Amino acid sequence: MDQETYNYEKIAKAIAFISENAKKQPSLFEVAEEVSISQFHFQRMFTEWAGVSPKKFLQYITADYLKEKIKESTNLVELAEAAGLSSQSRVYDLFTGIEAVTPQEYKTGGKGLQIHYGFHSTPFGECFIAVTERGICAMAFVDEQTKDHQLILLGKKWHFASIEANQVVTENYVNRIFAPHLSSLDRLPLLVQGTNFQLKVWEALLTIPQGAVTTYQQIANSIGNPKAVRAVGTAVGDNPIAFLIPCHRVIRKEGILGEYRWGSLRKKALIGWEAAKSDNDLVY
Secondary structure, three states, rough: OHHHHHHHHHHHHHHHHHHHHHHOOHHHHHHHOOOOOHHHHHHHHHHHHHHOOOHHHHHHOHHHHHHHHHOOOOHHHHHHHHHHOOOOOOOHHHHHHHHEHHHHHHHOOOOOOOOEEEEEEEEEEEEEEEEEEEEEEEEEOOOOOHHHHHHHHHHHOOOEEEEEEHHHHHHHHHHHHHHOOOOOOOOOOOOEOOOOOOOOHHHHOOOOOOOOEHHHHHHHHHHHOOOHHHHHHHHHHHOOOOOOOOOHHHHHOOOOOOOOOOOOHHHHHHHHHHHHHHHHHOOO
């Protein structure tokens, strides 16, 4: 296990403990003891990761805070435009385009495509990523038990493509995704397989800026299909590209985070981390 993955596992355990004991407001010493590291080391590790203290971080994942953020996101287009105008904002997903495979490419299972895949550490644990010359075609957070599953899924979806491991190629993509400073001109195209409805939902997700959250109902409204809330939820859950298509930014209207394909605890970490970066005007 590399250092970044180790740090995330400790941080995730701390977030879980802090959340479960929020009413008791555990001390920094108690949290550090829970994750079996010194108080000094934990404080430094957490602050380097989130940019804020554990106590401040907790504020970003409370229901009251998230309900206020939902109110701000009534109109996703206006929200995205406002974020795009801010020189402080790193909304790289506004510069990320989705390309859908053609019906013929779908039928032939990616025949003729060269896909490189790899496993890499990130601020949120290990990830699996697969890329083609036309863009990223898969990304997921993994652990030792789910690595093989991701390869099986990739093979089923792109069964006639040429698929091979290439850590050098994929590391370049991961570095760009999680780099501290990423130019808005630096495009990260995505290549996906999906229905027209799924594509509309995933494109709507791309308009949610870092630090913001929205609801399934607001996504349904934004694609002009306000009665399709349940179908929107299914499409959000089917998102093939974690983090870049930010399905983690969709929560329940009560301010409750809800489920996440890659773990509800990781969703807390993602939302709190992004809120802290946004609130501190850090460009990530």
